[in-house]
Amino acid sequence: MQTLTFQPLNPQIFAPYGDIVSPEMGEKITVNDGMATRFRDLANVELNGDNTRTLISIFRSEPFELPIKISMLERHPLGSQLFCPLCARPWAVIVADDDHGKPTNLKAFRLDGKTGINFKPNIWHHTLICFEETSEFITVDRDGDGNNLEEYYLDEPMMLVDSL
């Protein structure tokens, strides 16, 4: 089985797939009489289609252990999807390019627990992968009419490994 390893995350490499939700990425504004800093506009929340609203949820995920067999990716044609860890524990994101409706060129990133991710609409990604302990994430995505979920089972599953 082909292996998939982690690569360093940076805004340039992630830009085609979405936003890195981190204080470092935002416009910095002092607020609250100097008691707080607002790091503003960290993600482009996109809600397309009819009767949309911004949907707030919390995902509670069981931890994974490497290596992980990667069999399926999904995408949301009508809206972005943001995940931000609530527990400061490491997690991982896998995205892929699209080739005529099939995910291709998978990329894996390991994230610290202080960094969130916002997937653009229609970007292939793996479901939530966290490590160490049961972990919670706040999510911001789309509620609305229409089918907003597409799943693709890989012709050849890959194995996500720590390093080669």
Added chain:
Amino acid sequence: MQTLTFQPLNPQIFAPYGDIVSPEMGEKITVNDGMATRFRDLANVELNGDNTRTLISIFRSEPFELPIKISMLERHPLGSQLFCPLCARPWAVIVADDDHGKPTNLKAFRLDGKTGINFKPNIWHHTLICFEETSEFITVDRDGDGNNLEEYYLDEPMMLVDSL
């Protein structure tokens, strides 16, 4: 100076002011092949007025120590505002009723670091109060045209105290 003490938070008492953002409050759905639970639709994100979009920010706040002099409340006429702690440290929320444009009947709640809050549009509230250490919160509020901030300096400031 009049004192303000904390009262127990529960969904009924907070309902006029907004949502409690906590797994306990949502519809519970098993997702990701059984590896995760989605607690769905935890807050009513409201974006009123023109040219609106959902705005994602991170607030980094310095900690407060009780007692705290409460001099000013604010409200956002055109949109809701959600705060969710990213660091599992305790924080506090103060809301108030409105009496012809003036905040009245202040209520203070102490929250654990696993509970967020979404203020409805136009609800008087104090700016972010966290304790112990510099703490980060993800916020979901409104970007758009028009003035979305109103501030009111209390005729008689109050002192938020731990207990009487």
